[in-house]
Amino acid sequence: MYKILVVDDEPGIIKIFETFLIKNGFEVIKAAGGEEAIKVLNSDTKIDLMLLDMKMPKVPGIDVINEMVRINKRIPAIILTGSIDAERYLIDLKASGYSREDILYKPTDLFELLKLIKNKLSIAERLNFDG
Amino acid sequence: MKKQTNKAGQDNMDLQALKESEARFRSIVLWSPDAIIVTDAEGKIEYMNPAAEGVFDRKLESFIGKDFGLPLVDGESTEIDIFRPGKDPGAGDMHVVETEWLNKKAHLITIRDISERKRAEEALRESEERYRVQFEQTIDALFLADTQTGIILECNRAAMELIGREKSEMVGQHQRILHPSEERDGRFSKSFKQHITGETLVETKIIKKSGEIRDVAVRASTFDLKGKKVILAIFRDITERKKSEEALLRAAQEWRTTFDSITDLVSLIDREFRLVRVNKAFAHAFGMEPKEVVGKTCYELVRGTGESWFSCPHKKTVETGKPNIVEFFEPRLKIYLEVSTSPIFDDKGEVVATVHTAKDITQRKEIEKSQRLSQLGKLVADMAHEVNNPLMIISGNAQLSLMEGVRDEEVKKNLKIIFEECKRAKDIIQRLLKFSRPSRGEIKEVDINKSIEAVVSIVEHQFKLINVEIKRNYLKDPPLISIDEQQMQEVFMNLINNASEAMPGGGAITITTSLEGDFFRIDLKDTGCGMSEEVKKKLFEPFFTTKEKGTGLGLAVCYGIIKAHNGELKFESELNKGATATVLLPLREGGVERSV
Numbered sequence: 044m045y046k047i048l049v050v051d052d053e054p055g056i057i058k059i060f061e062t063f064l065i066k067n068g069f070e071v072i073k074a075a076g077g078e079e080a081i082k083v084l085n086s087d088t089k090i091d092l093m094l095l096d097m098k099m100p101k102v103p104g105i106d107v108i109n110e111m112v113r114i115n116k117r118i119p120a121i122i123l124t125g126s127i128d129a130e131r132y133l134i135d136l137k138a139s140g141y142s143r144e145d146i147l148y149k150p151t152d153l154f155e156l157l158k159l160i161k162n163k164l165s166i167a168e169r170l171n172f173d174g
Numbered sequence: 175m176k177k178q179t180n181k182a183g184q185d186n187m188d189l190q191a192l193k194e195s196e197a198r199f200r201s202i203v204l205w206s207p208d209a210i211i212v213t214d215a216e217g218k219i220e221y222m223n224p225a226a227e228g229v230f231d232r233k234l235e236s237f238i239g240k241d242f243g244l245p246l247v248d249g250e251s252t253e254i255d256i257f258r259p260g261k262d263p264g265a266g267d268m269h270v271v272e273t274e275w276l277n278k279k280a281h282l283i284t285i286r287d288i289s290e291r292k293r294a295e296e297a298l299r300e301s302e303e304r305y306r307v308q309f310e311q312t313i314d315a316l317f318l319a320d321t322q323t324g325i326i327l328e329c330n331r332a333a334m335e336l337i338g339r340e341k342s343e344m345v346g347q348h349q350r351i352l353h354p355s356e357e358r359d360g361r362f363s364k365s366f367k368q369h370i371t372g373e374t375l376v377e378t379k380i381i382k383k384s385g386e387i388r389d390v391a392v393r394a395s396t397f398d399l400k401g402k403k404v405i406l407a408i409f410r411d412i413t414e415r416k417k418s419e420e421a422l423l424r425a426a427q428e429w430r431t432t433f434d435s436i437t438d439l440v441s442l443i444d445r446e447f448r449l450v451r452v453n454k455a456f457a458h459a460f461g462m463e464p465k466e467v468v469g470k471t472c473y474e475l476v477r478g479t480g481e482s483w484f485s486c487p488h489k490k491t492v493e494t495g496k497p498n499i500v501e502f503f504e505p506r507l508k509i510y511l512e513v514s515t516s517p518i519f520d521d522k523g524e525v526v527a528t529v530h531t532a533k534d535i536t537q538r539k540e541i542e543k544s545q546r547l548s549q550l551g552k553l554v555a556d557m558a559h560e561v562n563n564p565l566m567i568i569s570g571n572a573q574l575s576l577m578e579g580v581r582d583e584e585v586k587k588n589l590k591i592i593f594e595e596c597k598r599a600k601d602i603i604q605r606l607l608k609f610s611r612p613s614r615g616e617i618k619e620v621d622i623n624k625s626i627e628a629v630v631s632i633v634e635h636q637f638k639l640i641n642v643e644i645k646r647n648y649l650k651d652p653p654l655i656s657i658d659e660q661q662m663q664e665v666f667m668n669l670i671n672n673a674s675e676a677m678p679g680g681g682a683i684t685i686t687t688s689l690e691g692d693f694f695r696i697d698l699k700d701t702g703c704g705m706s707e708e709v710k711k712k713l714f715e716p717f718f719t720t721k722e723k724g725t726g727l728g729l730a731v732c733y734g735i736i737k738a739h740n741g742e743l744k745f746e747s748e749l750n751k752g753a754t755a756t757v758l759l760p761l762r763e764g765g766v767e768r769s770v
Contacts, residue, residue, distance in 0.1 A: 125562030
């Protein structure tokens with residue numbers, strides 16, 4: 044069973060993704076912000092994919108990405124944003140191996156999200172993405 | 175016999191002759207204008223002729239037998255004072271001769287009254303003295319010179335002070351030594367020659383002994399003196415006067431220059447709305463020179479009307495005596511103006527005129543507009559984020575509910591509506607975000623014609639279906655310019671779509687590219703419905719739209735992008751006569767300013 048880390052500062056949003064992903068057969072680990080996400084990444088927990096909100100108070104999404112690069116733990120990620128701030132970080136994101144196609148804008152069509160998750164996981168499978 | 179006769183006759187003749195001679199002498203004595211007096215040897219007066227009465231102004235009888243009272247020396251001539259009782263003393267030339275009178279020794283005294291002559295001489299002497307004193311004491315420098323030789327004959331104290339030389343250093347010298355070499359003309363000074371030829375007042379320069387040069391005004395006239403033709407010249411030092419005149423002139427000029435270098439339109443307007451004075455910028459704004467404008471009324475010149483307009487700030491200032499300021503759009507000059515009026519009061523505190531300053535604030539207005547836009551952009555970006563999270567929750571929950579297998583069709587439909595409307599809200603927000611931070615591409619040198627053509631190729635097929643034709647009028651071999659092509663294509667797409675939407679029944683869009691000074695110019699002309707003045711004014715305002723489903727952001731986004739490229743976006747249009755959108759992009763490199 045794939046383990047998905049959901050990172051968002053809004054509990055209401057985490058609840059939706061959690062419900063939806065569980066319903067679709069995924070295991071969900073929740074992080075209520077960047078700090079918690081970094082804690083999970085640094086633990087032994089094996090993560091297959093991360094849903095990462097960009098704009099969060101204190102520790103924003105880009106810091107989580109940078110931490111991943113720092114500890115050399117490359118996990119497939121879908122970057123969620125309510126704004127276009129992800130675009131602002133596109134250069135950093137590209138440097139970390141992500142692209143414009145990894146970004147989804149809120150509010151998100153859940154089936155579109157599911158399609159992207161499945162797509163990413165199959166690519167990771169094929170490439171034997173580190174994780 | 176004959177001799178006897180002769181002798182007797184001779185005696186007769188002698189007697190006759192003597193009588194005649196005596197009568198002659200007597201008449202001479204009686205009629206002589208000089209006093210003739212005879213005294214005896216001791217000086218007692220024995221005879222006086224009638225003239226003596228006049229000279230001494232006394233009756234003859236009062237003198238006879240009296241002592242003459244002055245020493246009498248034979249052959250001596252002396253000048254004597256003559257006392258006349260109750261009158262001014264007179265003077266006489268007295269001559270004394272020793273003679274015989276009635277066989278006794280006597281003195282013959284003749285006295286000529288010279289009182290008048292003496293008085294005249296005295297008067298002349300006094301007059302000469304007076305002139306001398308005047309000549310010497312006058313405040314102006316005076317020079318007397320020979321007109322033939324130019325030799326200075328005399329000068330006064332002021333002349334010594336003016337030239338800084340002693341009289342002895344000037345009198346006897348040539349007059350040209352008074353002037354610096356540039357004021358000389360041959361042997362004489364220029365001014366000397368001018369005076370000789372009849373000019374009375376000339377301005378020239380003198381040189382002091384110290385070498386200092388000063389300005390003088392010289393008035394001169396010629397006259398005869400002791401057989402010579404002489405010139406009397408009065409020099410007045412006008413250096414200070416000239417300096418202050420020049421300073422005044424300079425000050426006036428400085429003011430004029432200052433006034434004229436002000437780029438605002440400045441005018442002085444009197445109570446009757448007449449332009450008393452205007453600067454160059456003011457006159458040039460109407461294609462005239464200041465001279466041509468002065469005297470006209472402001473409303474006639476500016477508005478072409480016969481009276482002032484209702485919110486005329488000048489009128490208000492005249493009425494209230496308080497400064498006034500108004501801002502308005504001037505449709506004929508197509509600029510925004512800020513007009514301020516300040517009152518000018520007379521001694522009684524009445525407003526006699528106002529200083530009227532009109533400033534072109536179009537640029538400031540545009541900056542304000544773009545500032546408003548960027549502030550709005552920031553606000554929109556913040557708002558988008560805040561709104562998107564709750565939207566996510568609404569949309570997500572609606573989607574989850576639908577997945578629960580809702581059986582009630584009504585509820586199912588409502589949930590779908592919630593989901594769809596959230597998508598619509600998301601769309602609007604994405605456009606708002608684009609307006610606040612247009613998507614960015616790379617800045618590179620681009621052939622704008624190709625760039626436009628890429629956009630045209632996307633829409634052309636679709637346009638054919640709605641009878642919109644695209645005509646190309648591209649500049650051959652256009653210079654490459656540095657732009658963000660991705661952004662600029664967004665602009666062209668927007669403008670082309672706007673043009674086609676203005677022609678619901680079909681029409682043509684003509685795309686023309688050209689060079690205009692330092693700019694690359696792109697015109698998009700349509701044959702559509704055009705725009706009213708009202709619409710044109712609000713064109714770039716965010717959320718202003720004339721379309722049923724427009725967001726009112728398209729042109730605001732275009733405007734932002736073009737401004738970031740240091741370019742211009744303009745519209746020319748009249749209602750029902752089509753519209754032309756004009757984009758100007760700087761040709762120079764580095765014209766693009768990037769904002770985050």
